Amino acid sequence: MSADPHSDDRTSANAEALRRILATEPVLAGIATAGEAMGLAEGELGHAGAPFSGPDEIPHLVLNALAGAAVHEGWAGTVAEARAQIRDGRIRLRCNHDLGTVSPMAGVVRPSQRVMRVENRAGPGVTFATLAESGRRALRFGVYDAAAAEGLAQIDDVVAPALERALPGAGLAVLPLVADGVAQGDDVHQRNVGGMAAFIRALPDLDPAVRSWLFSNPQHFLNYAMAAAKLCLDQAEGVAGSSLVTALTRNGATCAIRVAGTGRRWFSAPATVPVGGFFPPYALADAQGDLGDSAIVEAYGLGGAIAHAAPEIAQTMGRDWSEAAEDGRTMRALYIGRHPLIAPALCGIEGVGAGLDAARVVAGGRPLRIHTGIGHRDGASGWIGVGVARAPLACFAQALSALGETV
Known part of the structure; x- marks a missing residue:
């Protein structure tokens, strides 16, 4: 018997959500x-x-x-x-x-x-x-x-x-x-x-x-x-019981997600501050909290989720290649399927993931990697670097809890 009484229903719901995403x-x-x-x-x-x-x-x-x-x-x-x-x-x-x-x-x-x-x-x-x-x-x-x-x-x-x-x-x-x-x-x-x-x-x-x-x-x-990516992920919205992420975004104050089974409800936590490569003379103390809708590509399976397939950007962000490769491979396990079209050689036989599962994120216990531009927090100096931010686990835990109440 499954420890989670909803796991079989969620598996079926997630399969349907992923089918809709990949059919787009x-x-x-x-x-x-x-x-x-x-x-x-x-x-x-x-x-x-x-x-x-x-x-x-x-x-x-x-x-x-x-x-x-x-x-x-x-x-x-x-x-x-x-x-x-x-x-x-x-x-x-x-x-x-x-x-x-x-x-x-x-x-x-x-x-x-x-x-x-x-x-x-x-x-x-x-x-x-x-x-x-x-x-x-x-x-x-x-x-x-x-x-x-x-x-x-x-x-x-x-x-x-x-x-x-x-x-x-x-x-x-x-x-x-x-x-x-x-x-x-x-x-x-x-x-x-x-x-x-x-x-x-x-x-x-x-x-x-x-x-x-x-x-x-x-x-x-x-x-x-x-x-x-948004168009694809939107097609999964409203699949009852699904824990697949349909939106991942940040407004500089909070990071927030949506999952298919709870429609347009947001689950949020404080945004993190990106770390990475800064354009001189700027440094971490100047960085604005994580910002932008662009993390929709991580929700789709790209960006930080394929860090292990993009060595040049790791260098630009001032991140160690072993860290980027480990993070990318760790993130691959958070997706329930494999993308049928996108297949970089460095991803190997596992390919590029599709269908980011909030339940897998919570079970994995590690904040999600996001590749991001870095703006100056003064709102006047502009773009100051490129780096890595993290999507807090609390967002995914809240969504999972809400699904447990509605499944």
């Missing part, structure tokens, strides 16, 4: 504004992570990014005025996952910005990818100045239209590009060189100037991979 075929299908695509209204902004408990919980980095977005939309004349509007609720905040999108770091989404539609070629489901701007001093890292504003305008007015013109009529499948990148050493979180090259090869009619811009900004590819 994300395709880049066109460009729209966030307002049109997601119903984001004037005076509303999206942000990364679970909802904040109140304005005092919003880190400086995120508050400055939100305020910069409000100024860019024309809702305030200065960043200071916009911060006041956010604090007193005149500007409404919504979490990206509930809008149908995911975005890195502060993850701010504003109504007029251009986003990429990501459709499920194999069935229902749509998500939207934000288009990442370039540079270390960018809005997603809390910086809004003349250069950041120019970068946002370039994305909306130059990059987005060029991408829309270059997309094939039937759309562009994302997962083959991800598989190509992983085979070339990408973790598909902090290294996206191979994925970006595959993306550009797939768009032969792309404007040469935009092609050059993309080659110099490979992290732009991350946003498409994130939205594809």
Whole structure:
């Protein structure tokens, strides 16, 4: 007899959730504004992570990014005025996952910005990818100045239209590009060189100037991979009794997850501070608490979950290769299945995991590895490093407890 009376039911539920995840075929299908695509209204902004408990919980980095977005939309004349509007609720905040999108770091989404539609070629489901701007001093890292504003305008007015013109009529499948990148050493979180090259090869009619811009900004590819991962994981939402993780995100104050069997309920714990490689002159004391929707790729089975297949990013993060390899192989055991398409040589016969199981995380007793960018906690200095954060065990334990009450 099983020690857990729900284990057989959970096994069946997890198998069904994983079937839905792996049956999804994300395709880049066109460009729209966030307002049109997601119903984001004037005076509303999206942000990364679970909802904040109140304005005092919003880190400086995120508050400055939100305020910069409000100024860019024309809702305030200065960043200071916009911060006041956010604090007193005149500007409404919504979490990206509930809008149908995911975005890195502060993850701010504003109504007029251009986003990429990501459709499920194999069935229902749509998500939207934000288009990442370039540079270390960018809005997603809390910086809004003349250069950041120019970068946002370039994305909306130059990059987005060029991408829309270059997309094939039937759309562009994302997962083959991800598989190509992983085979070339990408973790598909902090290294996206191979994925970006595959993306550009797939768009032969792309404007040469935009092609050059993309080659110099490979992290732009991350946003498409994130939205594809969300689309796949969303298909498992609502599978009763399933303990598979469908969302993993951080807002700078908390780290939070969702699992299939409890729908859109968040389970959260304090965010950790990333450690890793810092750009001089910055150091650990400058680091913002872990931040961004980008950990959706770890929930899908990439990023820190394939640390043992991405030696170059370990070096960039200043982490010992033996640590990265051990963490990656340890994380592989937390997934109930094997991805049928993504198969880097360094992962060996076990391949890349699919179906992150909250029950396995709790049983393993080790916080989950997340590869992440590091922003300065002052909300003004921008991107200061690349490192490793940890998703607290408490998030997964809470979810498992809730499942025990509802199975």
